Each structure stands twice: as C-alpha cells, then as structure tokens.
Amino acid sequence: MLKDQPPERSKSPRRSRDKFNEAPSKNSVCRPHEKGFPHMYVSRDVGVFNRCPNCGAGGITFDGIKKLYCQECSFTLFHNVAAAVAAVLEYGEQIVLIKRSQEPGKGKLDLPGGFVDPDESAEEAVRREIREELSMELGTLKYLGSSPNTYEYMGVTYKTCDLFFSSRIDALPKVFDKTEIEELVLAKPSEVPAEKIAFESGRVCLSQLVQNV
Numbered sequence: 336m337l338k339d340q341p342p343e344r345s346k347s348p349r350r351s352r353d354k355f356n357e358a359p360s361k362n363s364v365c366r367p368h369e370k371g372f373p374h375m376y377v378s379r380d381v382g383v384f385n386r387c388p389n390c391g392a393g394g395i396t397f398d399g400i401k402k403l404y405c406q407e408c409s410f411t412l413f414h415n416v417a418a419a420v421a422a423v424l425e426y427g428e429q430i431v432l433i434k435r436s437q438e439p440g441k442g443k444l445d446l447p448g449g450f451v452d453p454d455e456s457a458e459e460a461v462r463r464e465i466r467e468e469l470s471m472e473l474g475t476l477k478y479l480g481s482s483p484n485t486y487e488y489m490g491v492t493y494k495t496c497d498l499f500f501s502s503r504i505d506a507l508p509k510v511f512d513k514t515e516i517e518e519l520v521l522a523k524p525s526e527v528p529a530e531k532i533a534f535e536s537g538r539v540c541l542s543q544l545v546q547n548v
C-alpha cells in the first residue's frame with residue numbers, strides 16, 4: 336500500500352483525485368457520460384446532499400455511481416454500497432416472512448434482516464437482527480448467496496449488497512418487533528407471489544430457493 340494514499344483509494348487508480356477531472360475515456364466507469372451526460376453533473380438523485388458537508392458550498396456533484404465531490408474544497412464522499420443481511424428461517428417446508436410496518440415497502444413481505452453495523456460480521460448481523468426483530472437465537476447458519484438491492488429511505492437512495500443466510504428453526508417466533516413488523520407470515524417459498532415481496536433482492540432469493548428445491 337502506498338503511504339501517501341488513503342487505503343480506500345489504493346486499489347483503484349481511477350479513483351485518484353488527479354484523474355477526477357480528466358475527460359473520461361471510453362473505458363471510464365462514469366456510465367452517465369456514456370449515456371450522453373457530461374462527465375460530472377449535479378445529481379437530482381441525491382438532493383439531500385446538494386451542499387458540501389465539509390465547506391457548505393453548493394454545486395456538489397455526483398458521478399451517478401457512488402462519488403460525491405465538492406468543486407470548491409475538493410472534499411470527496413463515497414456513497415458506497417452498504418452490506419445488509421436477511422434470514423430464511425426454515426420451519427419444516429415453510430419459511431418465516433415479515434409484513435413490513437414501515438417504509439420502504441410498507442405492507443409488503445420481506446425476509447427478516449437489516450443492515451450490517453460497523454465492525455460487525457454478516458453472521459453476527461443476521462443473528463443480531465433476528466434477536467432484535469423476532470427475539471430468537473439462531474443455530475447453524477448456511478450462506479445462500481448475495482444479491483444487489485436498492486433501498487430508498489427519506490429521499491436517499493441506498494445501494495446495498497444483501498447477503499442471505501438460512502437457518503432451521505424448531506419453533507416459531509412468539510413475539511416480534513411491532514415497530515418494524517406488522518405480522519408474521521408462514522409460507523412455502525413457492526407460494527409467495529413475487530409482487531408481494533418488498534425488494535428485488537428478496538424476489539431473487541426466493542426464486543432461487545424455489546428453483547433449488
């Protein structure tokens with residue numbers, strides 16, 4: 336690792352500030368440019384970040400992928416992909432779904448889970464989320480796979496990478512967190528209509544479960 340580069344920039348030269356304002360080449364990662372947008376533009380997608388969090392200047396720009404940049408003070412903020420986890424709780428041939436009581440996806444079905452906290456492993460996160468939401472302690476976890484997702488919350492678009500785990504349970508949850516969960520739904524994965532699932536990653540996970548049966 337080079338001493339004069341922060342760790343998060345060391346792997347990818349295209350992230351360096353020197354290259355930031357260069358005209359993008361055909362290999363540029365700036366997909367909006369390839370679609371005919373200027374290399375940098377003020378994003379309407381991140382309206383809550385329209386002022387620099389460092390100097391307060393307006394005109395902060397977004398590369399359309401993950402980087403916010405202030406042209407006044409050069410402050411850069413990476414709106415990186417967040418890790419999230421979800422559990423497929425297997426009760427016989429059925430699984431436990433939650434009906435969401437909060438936006439996004441209020442009233443729709445979801446797998447229990449949530450965001451990974453700082454300094455936490457994905458396994459710790461899924462155990463914690465199930466403890467918090469369903470007051471259950473999980474046994475053996477099996478990693479199923481991951482899927483990208485988009486999570487809209489209070490005007491901000493969060494791109495996530497959702498990691499799915501399954502765990503067998505011998506008893507159904509008796510209590511659940513009513514601030515997040517309207518009710519629990521027990522169903523076979525093949526019985527859950529895709530349009531009733533809150534998020535795309537959940538649809539992908541359930542469809543893979545059905546295919547692998």
Ligand SMILES: [Zn+2]
Pocket residue numbers: 387388389390391392405406407408409410
């Ligand atoms: Zn600034």
